[in-house]
Structure formats: structure tokens, C-alpha cells
Amino acid sequence: MQASKAYEANFDGLVGPTHNYAGLSFGNVASRSNEKSVANPKAAAKQGLRKMKRLADLGFQQGVLPPLERPSIRLLRDVGFSGDDASVIARAAREAPELLAAASSASAMWTANAATVSPSADTEDGRVHFTPANLAAKLHRAIEHGETRRSLGAIFADEARFRIHHALPGTPALGDEGAANHTRFAREYGDKGVEFFVYGKSEYGQGPQPQRYPARQTLEASRAVARLHGLSSDATVFAQQSPDVIDAGVFHNDVIAVGNRTTLFCHERAFVDQHKVYDELRTKLDALGTPFTALEVPESEVSVEDAVSSYLFNSQLLSSADGRQLLVVPQECRENARVAAYLDSLASRKTPIDEVLVFDLRESMKNGGGPACLRLRVVLDDAERAAVNARVWMNDALFTQLDAWIDRHYRDRLAPADLADPKLLAESRAALDELTTILGLGAVYDFQR
Template identity: 60%
Template sequence: MTAFEMNFDGLVGPTHNYAGLSFGNIASQSNATAISNPKEAAKQGLQKMKALADMGYKQGILLPHERPAIGALKALGYQGSDADVLRQVGRENPALLSAISSASCMWTANAGTVSPSADTADGRVHFTAANLNAKFHRSIEHPTTTRMLQAIFHDNRHFAHHPALPAIASFGDEGAANHTRFCAQYDAPGVELFVYGKEAFNEARPAPLKFPARQTLEASQAIARLHGLGDAQCVFAQQRPETIDAGVFHNDVIAVGNGNVLFYHETAFVDPAQVLAELDAKLIGARLIPICVPTAEVSLHDAVRSYLFNSQLLSQTDGSMTLIVPAECHAIDSVAAYLTRLLADPANPIRTVQVFDLKQSMNNGGGPACLRLRVALTAAEYQAIHPGVIMTQDLYQQLNAWVDRHYRDRLVSADLADPLLLLESRTALDQLTRLTGLGNIYPFQL
């Protein structure tokens, strides 16, 4: 195999806080106003990254964004010094202050959609930053995300970058959280599964009634065109509206795939039989292996509480797979029992389960899969990426020391209006761009 999948995890930012900003994300809303620990959150994420690197997987980092996002406030008419703006918004509109202080960019599965060079018409890896327009606090991410991706994947002989889609509901795009690629080998042509919640221009089609459908079919189709994907390389599948209304705000909360394996809950798709048949027909060089978890064994409620499917499914050298799950999967009896049965099945390609404590992220509504952006790369493409973001023992130690210097271990909503937090965050991020050698990517640096 001359290609592999590399995971780029989001490093949790200094303003990590619980504000309950994500309507439709039950964990996010349930923990609103809780006291957060940014230092612990960052270290939990770093431990997962380092563990996967030690297991032999290629691992990189994506940097936090500048928060509080003063530029977003000034674009809304707030004037004066940065400190004055923070104090005014803190008095007049604490909810807005929470939104522009969110560290949600740590969930890099939403950073964008990636199509590897084996699939695209021009033989380059294509990136489209997600507009995330369903939530204001996330809609302000894509300019920095684009600059960061362009700085890391900077060689235009190998990489192509597209701006975010128009920031309107009809083209709502949540990135790789609703996208999975299947292949026989990472360097072989694959089939890309785009999962959407509704059709924006066809109101006759079913749609959720309680929570918003954040991804549209029209957005997914646009990304496929931008990436130069042919019909034979794409499957478009609708997520069940009732499942979205149960708190499954992204497909990666109800399904995960890798190689030729799809691990999913039986309530994931509107027409699962059609989805499986089309994936299998379009997959070249291998047969699709579907692993369906029935409701009788794991209820949809328990699937959402445990984030069983918001896991990482990773290939091992012997052809088997490892499932990376949050600790909550062992704390919920039905899920723990299911995983025991799964591993006992000799016909099942998932042979091992690795458990990680990601409670700081989980309490805000994001598990292992939310924290990483998957990029399939050839050896030549890997050599062309910016090396300063590749996880090594040295970088791991440097980042832990950096977190110790700059992060607070306690943060409540009132702290967000503190001008010192803004100064601490900017100082930390400026040093981080120097540590990684990534250059000036933040608004305060530009």
C-alpha cells in the first residue's frame, strides 16, 4: 500500500467553555453553564493523538482559532478597544459573547470535506471548508479554517482548496461529519458517501420536525462537483428525520466507516438497503462489509448517550480493525455488552476496542470522531504537507508544556468578558504558530 489515512485532530482552545450553543446536540445543551477545564480538555485530546501515533497511525494537529472573535463583534457594529467591546457585550448580550468565545473548532470533523487524489479528476487532494451556517458560533470558523488548511497543505501540485459554499440554509454544509469514504486500499479509487438531512429545494421530501437538518443534499452535490467526483464515485443518502430529532445532529453520531466496513445503527438512513446496495456496487476491488447494530441491542437513546458511533474505525496491518471509543461506551450497560459480543464474533473485522477519556469534549457534544479530520495521502503527498503539525514525541512534549503555560484549569461564562482571557489566548496562539512554524493565520496576526 502506497497510501494511508492520516488523522488531524483539533487542539482544544484556551476558551473551551460550556454554553449549550448547539441546538439539536443533546450533550451540548445538557451541560450548559457547567464549569469547564480548558487545560484538562486540551490534554485529553493530546493524549489521544499521541496514543494513536504510538500505535503507528499518522497523526497531525489542527490549531485552535482566535477566541473571543473580536472581529465578529466589530462586524456587528460594536466599537472601541477590544477590552471595551468585550465588556460591553458581556453586559448587554452574554449569549453573543458565549458564541464568539466558543472553542468548537476543536471538532475538526466539521472543518471541511476531503477527497483524496485517487478519486478526483485532476489527481489532487481536494479540500472544501465547511460553511457551518446552521449555528452562528460555528459559521465564523471557515475563513481561519481555510487559511490553516492552505498553510498545512500548501503545495498546489498535490492539493486543491475551495472556499466554503454560500452561507445560506439551502447549502448548509457540516463537512466530514456527514462524509465517509470507502475503498479497497487508500491509494485505490473509492466511493464517497455523502449523508444529508434534507433536500433544500424539494419540500415534498421528509425532513426532521424538532431539530434542524444541518446538511442539505444540494450542498453535498456541490462539493462532489467541486472535487471532480464522477457519479460512479458518489452515493448520496438521507439520514432518517426521526433519528435527527432524537439528537443525531450529524451522520458521525450514528455511523462510521473505514476501508470496506460500515458500522452503523439500524436507524441511520431513510433507506438502508438501498444505501448498502449502491455502496457495494460502486466499491472497486472489495465487497462492502456492513455491521448493523439493531435497536433491540442498543437503543437509539443509548447510542446517542454513549457516542458509540462517534468513534474512529482504524485499519491494522493484519487487515483487522480497531474501534476508538469514548469511556462512556463502557459506562452504559447495553453498549458495553454489545461491544463484548462484537469482539467475540470471529467473522467480525473489528478485533479490538480502545477506550479514551474525552469527558471535557464529550460534555460539550463531541467524541473521538468529532475531534479528527481524515485525510488519505500518498507518500509523496505526505512529504508535501507542513511538517510542524505532525505529531511526534517532541511535539507532544512541547504542546503539553505550552498548555501548562497558557491554559486555565477553570472557566465559567463570566470569565469570557475578561480582557485578560483575550490577551492570554492571543499570546498562546501566537506562540503556537511559532512552535509549529505555520506562520500568521489568525486575524490578530494579519
């Protein structure tokens, strides 16, 4: 049965002023391979902003999520550094530069890891549910969820329509990486759908595990989020990511698969017992009167290594108002001959993908984040959309404001050694203080000293 008209909104993270390449993410090939190189925070922020504006201009619902306060003086004080802010940063730079790097990471820009979101059509209480990801596998990300919850609360403040949970306990057994390991299938966005949770391992169960890189998402965490959101067992599917692709650098499912409405676009090596996964999705969707198509890319045409280096699957699969599906990919897909050839062949294959849009996201890509990493998908009906903080929706005026804001506050060069500069903290705080006014966020930052 069709519910009220609903839309999929994409909320992209603004890249923060401390965007740098510290190589903090073991298992993320791009992040580690670009470690210690020089970043351009201004270019990074503008690349992401231009993607948002282009998609908004094409008619997609596009919102903005703010950066978190970085460097995190709170983290540095929690691990024993004291004195005024400049002294805290200076001592951390001398004694524990790895902790200063973690405290300075702009990783919250990848809002696919901000939370898992279930729309009101799926949940028991008829509200949109958010569970911020605990990101327990990495220190620089494990400190995000409290601030993320405040940001979400400032944007989705209507408690009659939105339920924002606390993150799961931050233990490896409940490692949760958010929407990067979650997607949803439905005929129309407002229909009841099937939510698809992908995990890397079970903490307490049996099954294969990666040997080279860690599995960050557990089955136990995925099941816990589904319970919190009040999802029914007949409308959830849990699938294990193939351990060998994790070992090849697929640290999240959104590096090897992306879904939208009735389409799953993935590599043939994405999941354990892949065809059983398809069968379960197809059966549960069929019970809702919803078709299902798996567009599977064979290893013979695009290898896992090609997929990781180009981020073919770390793409956005979007439905336009006329029902056509667009695939949003980074320009690296055009620079890989095998991936480019596959994309060029889509039109002749009669696939569910009607058009490919290419974006320059080089600064994000060098840290291991493509188009899908930069967005959090939130399905909203008309009343829910009206309840969202109106100032975060992308339009001409907001684009102009944010573009000028980036010019005022962002550096065009930042090396890891520059994290020791106490002026960076002042610059970041000034930028975020102004941003709260632009986006109407209230007291979302505490600027703890």
C-alpha cells in the first residue's frame, strides 16, 4: 500500500577546516597511501559544496550537515593534556602527535558514517529513526557520535516526527559504522520497504573473517540498530560482507555495493553466499509487491582492485522526478580504463541505470571517501520535510553564503605538521561560530576549553 508522498533527501557533510592526510584509517587503502601528503581544505570544501549544489539544481532534495569541532580539545584533555588550549596542542604535538592527529581529523565529512536512518514507513512508531554510529574501530571516529547527535538534534528537532537514539555502547562487539553498511529497498520512497544491513563479522557467531584488515561492523550491532528502530523481521535482511574483499580494501559495504529503490548495484564478490542474499531480498520485497533487480558487475570486467581504486560503487544511485536513475561517480572512474569502459557500456546493456554524472572530489577521494561517503540518506514525507530546520536545505542563497564562508575561513594548504599550529583551532572555531548562524544551528558547538 502506498503511503504519503515521500522523497529521499541527501544530507552531505561540509568538509571541515582541518581536512588533512594523516593516514589514520588502517584498512582504507587511499587513506594510508596518501599519508603525510599536503591537503587543501578550501578545495575539499568547495568540491563537496559544488556537488551538493549541482544535485539540488537537478531537482534532488539536498541538505547540509555541519563539520564537528576540530581539533577536539576535549579528547586531548581527556587523555591528560592540560593548560590553556595552545599549551594542550603544543604538548600533544611533542608527546603524542598521533593523538593530535586523531583529535584534528575532519572525518565527520563522511556522513554516510554519521548514523543509520530508518524512514517512518518502516518503523513501529511511525517516526524517522536515527542511530548515530559509534565508529568504535577508530579513535578519530569514535569521538564523533556525541557531537553528531547534537547536530542531528538541531536539524531534526521535532520529537513527534524524529527519534534520535544514542549510539550503541562503544565496544568492538557492537562496532557500528552507520549507513555505509545499510541501504533500503522499496517501490516508492514512501512505501514500506526492506532494510538491508551488511556486516563484516559476528562477534559471537561462527563464520569467515578477514585476515588482513579488520571487519568494522558486527552482526550484533546491525541487529541492535534494527531493534532500536522498531523494524520487523520480515522487512530486514542481514548479509555478511565477503572477508576477501575487506582484505582488498573494502572497509565498508558502500565501497562494493550501492542500492536505491528496487535496484542493487554491486560487485559479484560483495557478499558471502551472494545469491542467497539476492533470494532473501527478492522474497521479502515480493511479499510487499515490490520488484527487485540485482545489477552485478563481474570480476572479469571490473576487478575488486579496480572498484577500490576508482570507487565505482561508492557512488550515489538516485531517482529523478521522472523515474530515471542517475549514478553519481567520482572522476577517478573515468581515469580507470576498465571502469570507464563498463560505465560506457551501461546504455547498451539496458540496465536500470540511465545516466552517469561525474564529479571532481579529489580531496575527499585521497582520504578514501567518494560521493556515497559524503552523504547521509534520509527519506522524508512532506510533513517531515517541513519539520526539518529549513536553513540547511541547499539553494542558490545558501550556496553563495557557504562559498564565501569557505573563502573567509579555510586554508588552501594543510600538512600534518601544521596541526601543531594553535592558530588552526582559533580559525576553526571562528568558522564554526559563523556557520551556526548561517545554518541556524543554535548552541550545537560547546567550544570546550
